Amino acid sequence: MPFKDISFLKNMKQAKLINVGFSKDEKWVIDDTYLLRISPQKSADLIVFQEKYLRKINEETSFVPKVYDAGSFQGKAYLVLDYMTGSDMEVALPHFPLAKQYALGKSVGACYRVIHQIPVDQEDQYNWKERMLKKYVNLKGRLQAIVGEDLQYLNLLSFIESQFDLLENRSVAICHHDLHPRNVLIHQEAFAGLIDWEKLTLEDPYTDFQKTEFFTVPISKCYARGLFDGYFLGQEIPTEFWLLHRFYVAMLLISSKVWAHEACPSEIAFFDERIKDVLVQWDDFTLACPKWYDVSKSASHF
Template sequence: MKPEYLQQIPIAQKGGQIKELTKGFSSDKKYVIDDQYLLRLFPKKDKQERQIEYDTISRLNELSAYVPKTFEFGTLDSADMSYMILSYLPGQDGEVALKDITQIEQYDAGFLAGKELKKLHHLNAPEGTPNWYNHKKHKSDSYLKRLKNVPLDEHIKSLLKNYIRLHEHLLIERPNTFQHDDFHPANLLIHERTLSGIIDFQRMDWGDPIHDLTKLGFFSVKASVPFTIGIVDGYHDDIGGVTDSFWELYTLYSAMHIVSALVWGGPLGIYEKMLRYSLDVIVDHDEFSQLVPKWYID
């Protein structure tokens, strides 16, 4: 039985088959309509920022066919909800699907994901977007301050703080472009053994495009090392290969991400998991004496 508020949305009203989606961390209510449309509903109070997300997705679809198309944005006043309707992209998320394809297929899918992400980074930030150095350094300083209260070995705290302080100058004059800000296998779809879509733009932001690759060593390698290597290689395909300057920024952002993950891990009840992942990244970079992570070169 369709929820009553769906009767107020023409596409849903006409839809023959409507299935609710419950997977994922988003608080949106999500429905698939006739395997063609994805309906996302959210509180009306979030309408303004979600309109920006919707408009950005529309512009990103012009850059990559792996981004959903946009169809409708509206409000259900009676339900105090707003909604967007996007095209429904087929496939399973990479965390589930990658284990069922070969390592060569994993690499190829990652390579394509990296190439498509690079296309999305051609979308420049709106005029008036804060300077990346000031924005990122302010957040990093705040997290480093809060790291003092995290029950973590003092050697690791010093290691992270010293590395970040020594290299944060790399943030100066970095470009401001679109950031997906949650780019990892759970938000990348696999269908018929290859990449079929990039989804979940709710955390989108603006800043250094390289920052979008921050979570590769944290989450993506856990799903598939070949896929993760493919992302890095595909992202750099148009310039002939991975550069040292990329790894310098990537490693700095990895250190910063560890700090934020450990700070937030406690309140979210996942500190032990974040600590394990963080220690893996530290080992991969040989306590930040090595720029290129072991998973890429081994």
Template sequence: MSQPLDTLAPTFLAYLRAEQGNQDIDYTIPLTPLRGGFETQIYHFQLSGTHGAWAGPLILRLYPPRYGTRNAVWESTVQNTLAAAGYRVPKVHLVCTEMAVLGGAFFVMDFLSGAPLIAAPPTSVPMLLGQSHAELHQIDPQPLIAALAEQHIDDRNYRLQSRFDELIRKAPQHPRLRPAIDWLLRNRPPEPAQLAICHGDFHPLNLLIENGMVSGVLDWPGFVISDPAMDVATTLVLATIPIKHIAPQLGIEFPPAAVEPFVRSYFEAYQAVRPLDKTHLEYYQVFRVVKALIEGAEGQTIWQHPAIVADLVAYVHHVTAIRLALSANE
């Protein structure tokens, strides 16, 4: 996807020296790969010979060439607008869209300390998740819309319609899911007048905690401006259905009996910050479940786990009465 680390590190350092006109810049912490980037390569580093934010711990996020420049511009704009609004996201200090420099577009952002929220005491996880989620949905989306327009990013890219367009495009490839896809298209609810900034992948592995508080929210490529119920529904699917089955791999306990208290605590924390119209919540949960089944069919291993597939199929039936003829191997 990109250069080996032994060539990437000096190439990146030379770029920073040239960009800042300072040949004294050097690594105090060398470029170190971090786990966690599914679409990107992520590296931690720190510099000497510089000042301000550049003197602290930093992250390099490097995109594969097939992404072009859009995602780097997109995510950095989202993060900086939210950071300016006081939300806990890494501020971006440099964006490079010259693909030849490192083999793909990239940006440099603050390193946020903390541990994944999933490592917090079990009773704290849903409360912190719900509170932080509601705080996001409280932020006025207009400054972000304006910032994206300044970057010449068409609003069709971050409206919910783009997700439905993708669903329609993929439907012919997944005939066994067609009854559920048709149900979604037939029953699509109208969006409310008041839309919110939605993360699109808001779950305990994408939040960091430090000293009992959320210190950062990561990974923004799936953001949309839409009905907050859609974002909440996505979180409910991600934070309950797969977690029951992969909890041992994460070193945590989350038996089926823990799901209901988790959801109740999440809602209590969320609604202590802002109200939530739950009218279309089940619809959007089905939307995310069908998306998960498509992702599993396309190779995402988390959604190929037999017990997880069974739960996804069961949820579709629970809400729609549709019985999908589907197994983990299809």
């Protein structure tokens, strides 16, 4: 078998390739028990870093695949994890009543709260505001080359530039960085796990919600609301969160526009439509809270 040179898998009997999504990592299901993730474009140091923090998560929750092994195979970094089974939440959600969708979202949000509270090693801390400023400067020039003098995007850039003071003294936490329903598993009508941690990084924890309007709200507003409410344990969501979430969503819009044009032109129409929808939800970022959350409704409505 192809991976028997990996010591942990020396007794393996079968391997099945998983070929879904945009990831450049190879994913193999080994004996229906383990997931082998081979990362040709990631350094061994990055895999060791991700292994370290996945193990920290494993100590706090069983909703994230357990790590068994990490190393290098044929010059490529790899991780061996639990192969978690279940249906992805995107497929399952439309089949449930609104109250169930909301409850599932709360369960996922509560799990993320646990993960975000796991301490980050001191040597891995860094200045978050500086990192985001560099990212913005890099994106701005590339975006302007695409959109020219499009007033909507010029206004979006102006809005982003007016918000950077929000990032002062923000600490970083363990983040999935790709939170959307396809990366959440459900089994026997219950939340079963968070998968696809290949983008694990350390960022402001609130960035983990930046894709909500893009990929979650179109599937289920009730689930999305539950996600936020569960994260804050059913309490009123702080103003600070909404301000930062609005900023991170705006940043996501410009990075998505750039990514689609530079890396995946076939998806430009899809991303343009989603960007338009998000701008409507936030009324071009003039609202304090997105329309989909609908603060006029209490959680008991669901």
